[in-house]
Amino acid sequence: ALLADRGLDPAREPLWLFGHSDGATIALLHAAAFPGVAAGAVVIAPHLWVEDVTLAGLRGARRDFLEGDLRTRLTRWHDGPDSAFWGWNGVWLDERFHGWSIVDEVGAIRCPLLAVQGTEDEYGTLEQIRSVARRVPGTVLLELPGCGHVPHRERPRELIAAVTRFVARSADPP
Structure with missing residues (x-):
């Protein structure tokens, strides 16, 4: 309904999903629930489960x-x-939220994924994106040494370059 309200038709123009933290989790859930709608997704510091x-x-x-x-x-x-x-x-x-997980749902994703995580993220570990990669074949991982939870503020040039390369490569496969 939201896409229709915005005049977006994924059948005509595939959508790219981009999310950070909880927004990255939402992007993963959308890609899993609606295969074929997303051309690809970039997820930065997604949460698949609650970690200590x-x-x-x-x-x-x-x-x-x-x-x-x-x-x-x-x-x-x-x-x-x-x-x-x-x-x-x-x-x-x-x-009541501590047992929450979307690990099983992620396995349904079929679009190209770039999963990004800072090694010093105060809200999640590298295991979050590595878990995505184990469940979604072809996932590209970007692990940013010395970076915290907000790579788009902490390492914007590196993130923009990686996203640009990923989208260009995924949008025009050989």
Whole structure:
């Protein structure tokens, strides 16, 4: 319905999915649920399950939001920083969510994937994207040494170059 509302027809013009963190997870779920709709996907720091490092990072973010300057920094990106923060942090730290996983769903993906993860990501490990690669043949991995959770801010030139190469190669296969 969203695609139709926006006048997008994947049968006429294949879509490329691009997501970061929870948005990357959404891109993976979309590609799995609607085969043939996505020409390809770039997923940066996706979550396939809840890791201990994720929970530790979220607890640290909660402290920074309550006691530090995270709320102020979020106003740059969100009109409602409280709603954005608690809608994200509250769900992930809810004990009922700790068994959540999309590992099984990812295996249904058939489009080209570029999966990106920083080696110093405070919310996830390299095992997240490596798990994607084990389940989706042909997945291209980009592991960024010394990079945290936000490669598009921390390593923009390297990320843009990798995405450009990947899309060009995937859009025009030999």
